[in-house]
Each structure stands twice: as structure tokens, then as C-alpha cells.
Amino acid sequence: MTAAALLAPAPALAARATPLPRLDLVLIGARGQVGSALRQRLARQHARIAALTGLDLRLLAAFDRRGFAFDLAGLEPERLGDALQPRRDEDLQALFSHLARPNATPTLVIDCTASEEIAERYPDWLASGLGIVTANKRANARDLAFYRTLRERASASAVPYRFETTVGAAIPLLGPLRDLSLRGERVVSIQGVLSGSLSFLLERLHAGVSFSDALSEAQALGYTEPDPGEDLRAEDLTRKLLVLAREAGFDLEPQQVDVTPFSESAAAHPSSWRDRLAIEDATWAARIATAKAQRQRWVIVAEVDRDGARVALRTVPDTSPFATLPAGQNLVRIETELQGERPLWLGGPGAGPEITAAGVLSDVIDAAAELAARRYGESRRRIALA
Ligand SMILES: NC(=O)c1ccc[n+]([C@@H]2O[C@H](COP(=O)([O-])OP(=O)(O)OC[C@H]3O[C@@H](n4cnc5c(N)ncnc54)[C@H](OP(=O)(O)O)[C@@H]3O)[C@@H](O)[C@H]2O)c1
Incomplete structure (x- = not known):
């Protein structure tokens, strides 16, 4: 199945006159335990997520320390191995410059690493208008000034910052x-x-x-x-x-x-x-x-x-x-x-990659609805539980 077919709206939604607004995802830690389980869930639940959020969620880019994949049409989440290329120094700069351009598609960065280096970048990402969903607790556990900066940047940029799985995995705490x-x-x-x-x-x-x-x-x-x-x-x-x-x-x-x-x-x-x-x-x-x-x-x-x-x-x-x-x-x-x-x-x-990925997906759906409401208007905050 092609990326376009996989990520296409569910039939009931496709029948609508206007296409669903797009929301992009960038997955970090794409081949780790949680990242892999999350990709499988994104692939399996695409139609449900479209119905819940009224959004066309696409995996725009995915990377880890070794590999990098980026496709404007959207990657196939469960077949990432075919798309990942050895990561080059300039790849991340090119990706984040693309995401920071004016009128960029609303985008969520999903951090499934345990990396301090990635956590350090959250303030800049939030300031540039990217929402963040993370399973990585390092950012919130740094010094208090950093913790407060994250909240201030998310609030100033009106973007979601979600981290429910960082404590108790999928237990709502x-x-x-x-x-x-x-x-x-x-x-x-x-x-x-x-x-x-x-x-x-x-x-x-x-x-x-x-x-x-x-x-x-x-x-x-x-x-x-x-x-x-x-x-x-x-x-x-x-x-x-x-x-x-x-x-x-x-x-x-x-x-x-x-x-x-x-x-x-x-x-x-x-x-x-x-x-x-x-x-x-x-x-x-x-x-x-x-x-x-x-x-x-x-x-x-x-x-x-x-x-x-x-x-x-x-x-x-x-x-x-x-x-x-x-x-x-x-x-x-x-x-x-x-x-x-x-x-x-x-x-x-x-603990456990599957339940953690399920919790991350829940944060992604919630954050996507919030980001879309801010960018596309309140009518998009629908999490349509029909
Ligand atoms: N597993 C659980 O049950 C569980 C439960 C709750 C929360 N979490 C949290 O979820 C996160 C991921 O856990 P995991 O078990 O999936 O770990 P994992 O299997 O070791 O995967 C870590 C992933 O992060 C990537 N990575 C590490 N440093 C990176 C960097 N600087 N840039 C890009 N990618 C980087 C790794 O890529 P390479 O392979 O290329 O190094 C790998 O893909 C952790 O923060 C953990 O605390 C896990």
C-alpha cells in the first residue's frame, strides 16, 4: 500500500466535499521500542484518528541516531525501514528549517528517545510553533528554570506540550x-x-x-x-x-x-x-x-x-x-x-512499550486536536466521539 493510500481519509470522510486539514508528525526514536510500537498504532488506527480529530495526520519525518526519513507526501509508519537512509549532519537542520517557515503545516514533534540532547531542543521547537508530545522525562526533570521555560514557551506560542507517559507509562497520573x-x-x-x-x-x-x-x-x-x-x-x-x-x-x-x-x-x-x-x-x-x-x-x-x-x-x-x-x-x-x-x-x-505507545498516541490525538483548533479555528476542536 502506498503512503497516500494508507494515510488517505476513511471512506466516510473521503466522501466529504473538502479534504481534511493536514497535521504533520515528526517521530524521533523511530526504531526504539516505544517508537516502533507507536508506528504500528499510527498505521492501524489512521482511520479512527481521522474520525476522532477530523484531521489528516501524516508522518512527515522520522529519525533516530542512525537513520533519517523525510517525505512531503507522508511516510508509511509501519514500513519505515525501507525509507530510512543513513543520517547526515545536515538532515536535521534542513528538516527544522522546513518546519519553521511561515505558514508551515501545523506539526507535532514526538520524542520517543531518552536523550538529553533532544530534550535540550524543546524550548526552541516550542518557540518556533511546533507542538511536542514526549515519552522522554528528561526535559521536565532538568532544573526548575528550564521546566518553567518549557511552559512559558508553549503558552507564548499557543502550542501543546504533552508528557503523560513520562510517569506511570499509560496510567493517567x-x-x-x-x-x-x-x-x-x-x-x-x-x-x-x-x-x-x-x-x-x-x-x-x-x-x-x-x-x-x-x-x-x-x-x-x-x-x-x-x-x-x-x-x-x-x-x-x-x-x-x-x-x-x-x-x-x-x-x-x-x-x-x-x-x-x-x-x-x-x-x-x-x-x-x-x-x-x-x-x-x-x-x-x-x-x-x-x-x-x-x-x-x-x-x-x-x-x-x-x-x-x-x-x-x-x-x-x-x-x-x-x-x-x-x-x-x-x-x-x-x-x-x-x-x-x-x-x-x-x-x-x-512500563512496557505497547502500553506506553498507546499512552503516547492518546497524547498525540489530544495535542493534534488542540493544535488544529488553534491553527484552523475552534470548529476543529472536535474529537468527534460520534
Ligand atoms: N519502554 C518502556 O516501557 C517505557 C515506558 C515509559 C516511558 N518510556 C520512555 O520512552 C523513551 C523511549 O524508550 P524505549 O524503551 O523505546 O528506548 P529504546 O528502545 O532504547 O529506543 C530509544 C530510541 O531513541 C533513539 N535515540 C536515542 N538518542 C537519540 C538522539 N540523540 N537522536 C535521535 N534518536 C535518538 C534511539 O536511536 P538509535 O537506535 O539510533 O540509538 C532509539 O530509536 C524513554 O525516554 C523511556 O524512558 C519507556
């Missing part, structure tokens, strides 16, 4: 937090088991699997970051806590989070922690045996309250809701001024 703040309800504290990879590791450790085998399993299932040392130093979890806490109204700098790493070797020897897996195996076997004897369970909790923010590796009674979570699940407890005695609990799968 950031949306409900924003709703609480719209109601004027102050969040008093948040506690969460938020790392899909670390809660999976703990579940396997409590099941008697060695630390090194549990880590291999987590990697094989795609639960860890591209560099699993980041999970083990709790860097990724710290970033999630920063994103969540800031969205809840806590103004935190990264260095204000007190962090206990999951693996002391990974924290103390970042470049050679794999050589010390046998030590971690023994440490964890002893920890688990002691906890079991005391009817306790190890958890790694990210929390923020009036006293500060911390990522804490500790034991809790084995009946605690945080202790009884199935592998790979996330759970968050949110206490507000109104919901003190009966806090809000939100939970679900906290």
Missing part, C-alpha cells in the same frame, strides 16, 4: 493531578511505587531469583531504561518524582531529592557496576531473607511532602498496598487538603 490543581485543591503529599523496572526486580528478588538474573529478565522484557544503571542508581525514578512533584505544585530542584540507590555498586561504580553483580546477588539474598523472617517486604518509594522529596529503599509490612503490588505495576497515593483521610490511589502497569 499527571492529568488527574492537573485536575486537582484546577479545582484549587492543594496536594499535601505523594507516595508512589513508580518504577516499573525496580518493582519488577523486587518482585523477582522476593520470589527467590538472584539479582543478576532478575536484572537480565527485566532487560529482556524491555522494562529497564536503555542504560539499566540509570534504573539501579534510581536516576530514572528521581526524574519521575521530579515530574510528578512539580506537576503537583512542589517547586523542587533535582539536587533537593534525597536518593537511596537500588544498587550501591551502580551508584558507587557507574562504569563498572556489572563487574560487581555477585556482590549485589549476595547483598540482596541476605536482605530478602531477613525481611521475610520479619513479615516485611522491600519497596522503593518515591515521595514528596512538606518536609521534602526522597527516593527511599526500605521495608514495609507485607500487608501494605505497596508490598502486595504485582510485578511491573505502579501505585501512587495522593493526599490533598480535602482528601486526607481517604487519599486518592491510582495504579496500573508502569
